[in-house]
Amino acid sequence: MGIVGLGLMGGSLGLDLQALGVVVHGLVRRDAVAERALGRGLASRVGTDPALLQTCGLVVLALPLDLLLQPPPSLMAALPPGALVIDLGSVKAPVLAALQPRLPRFVGCHPMAGTAEAGVDAGQAGLYAGRPWVITPSGQELPADLHLAEALARAVGAVPVRCDAGDHDRAVALVSHLPVLVSAALLLAADEGGDRVAAGFARLLRQLASSGFADTTRVGGGNPALGALMAQGNRDSLLQALALYRLQLDRLTAAVDQQDWQGLRRVLERSADIRPDFL
C-alpha cells in the first residue's frame, strides 16, 4: 500500500495499517521529512522518489487540498495504472472533478478526524477510531472499489458513511468550515473591541475571558493555511452557509435591539434543544 503525504492524516493511517501487518510505502517531498517519518515509523519504507509507489495496489493521497486539486504531474505519472487511488481531502466535489477523469480507479473519501497538529510529527495511532469516514461515490466507481474503501475505513476503526459529494460539501460547510469563520470573527471582534477603549481594557478583556470564550474560539485559532484552503475548495457552499448564519445572527440581534426578551429566550431554548442531536 502507498501513502502520499505523511502528515497528520497520512502518518496516522500509516501507523494504524502497519500495526495490522500491512506493508506501507510512504512518499514525501523532502529528504528531511522522509528521515523523520522513517524515524517515527510512519511507514515501512519512506522516500521522495515516486517510483516507490510502483508495486502498490492501493494508493492513498493524504495531501493538502491544493495539491489534490492540482497534483504534480510527476505524482500523477507515478500512480500505477492498475491501482485503486483514494484521497482524504476535506472537500469532495472539486477533488472528484479534478482526479476521477484522470484515474481509472478512484474513490473519494473524507475521514472526519483531526487534531490541532500538522506535519510529520502529527501522525498518531488510533486517530480514526470511532470517527465517521465519508465515502462519496459518483457512480463511476466499481462496487468492489467502494467496498475496498469501506474495508480500509473499518480496518482503522472508522465508521464508513456513504453520501453524495455535493451533500458532503454542503454539510461540512455548515458544521466544519462555517464554525472556523464564526469563531475567528469572535476572536477578531474581541481583540478589536479591546483596542477601542483605554489601554487597561484590553488586559481586562483577556483576564475575564473564561472557558466559554476558549471553547467558542478554538477552531478559529486553528491552522490558518488549512482554513483558507477549505474555504477556497468549498467556496459556494461556504457562502451559502454564511448567508444562513447571517440570517440567524440578524434574528438574535433584532431581538436584543427590540428588547424582545421572551423572543430571545425562545430562540435560545430552540438552540439548546437542537444541540444534543449534533453531539
Next chain:
Amino acid sequence: MGIVGLGLMGGSLGLDLQALGVVVHGLVRRDAVAERALGRGLASRVGTDPALLQTCGLVVLALPLDLLLQPPPSLMAALPPGALVIDLGSVKAPVLAALQPRLPRFVGCHPMAGTAEAGVDAGQAGLYAGRPWVITPSGQELPADLHLAEALARAVGAVPVRCDAGDHDRAVALVSHLPVLVSAALLLAADEGGDRVAAGFARLLRQLASSGFADTTRVGGGNPALGALMAQGNRDSLLQALALYRLQLDRLTAAVDQQDWQGLRRVLERSADIRPDFL
C-alpha cells in the same frame, strides 16, 4: 454570614465558606428548596423567612439578574442596615444603579465561574478556585468594605480583579455574552441548513458534526433564561459587541466572496496569533 439564593453561585459559596468554619444562613424562596439545600449542606441554617438574615454582618445576594435589578421589597426590608451587602450578578452597572442608592454598604462583585448547571443541586465546592472575582467600586464604598469583598474572594480561592463597572460590562459583552449569541446562531444555521435540503441531509449533518462543532456551539446550547437575562441586563454593550462582530464577519465573508485567499489566510493567521492571550 447570609447568602440569599442557593443555586450554583450561592450554593458553591456556602459549601466553601462552611468548610472554612463560617456559619452561613441561607435564604431561599420555597420550602422544598430549603429542605434540599439543608440536605446538601449548602448552609448551616436554611429558611424562607427573611428574618434569618437579622444577625448577619455580611449578606451575599446570589440571585438571578432580574431579581437583583428589581429585588422583592420584603428582601430589601430584611437586609440588616449595618451589614455589608455584596451581589454576584453578571452585569454590574445596572445592579450598582439599582442597589447602591438603597443600601448603606454595598459592593458589586462578579465571580467569573460557572458550570452548565443551575438550581439547588448545582452548587459545588471549589467552584471559585483560581477564577477571577471582579469587584467594581463606584467610589461610594468604604475602603474597608472593598477589602472585605477581596478577602471573601480570596477565602474561596478566587483572584480579585478591581475594575470600573462599565468596563466590566463592556468586557463581558465581548468575551461572555457575545459568544452565547454567536454560538447559538451557528446551531440555528446548521439546523436550518439541514431542513432546506433532502431529508437524509439533516441526518448527515448531525453525523458529520465533530468536536469542533461541539466546542463552538457549547455556550449557545447553555441556559436560555440566563442568556436572555444577561442580554437584557447588558443590552447596550452587547449591541456594540454584535456590531463589532458583524464587521469582522463581513470582512471574512468578503474575502471568501472575492476569492481573496491570501487575505483570508492573513486574517486567520491574526486570529490564531491573538487567541493564546485570551486563554
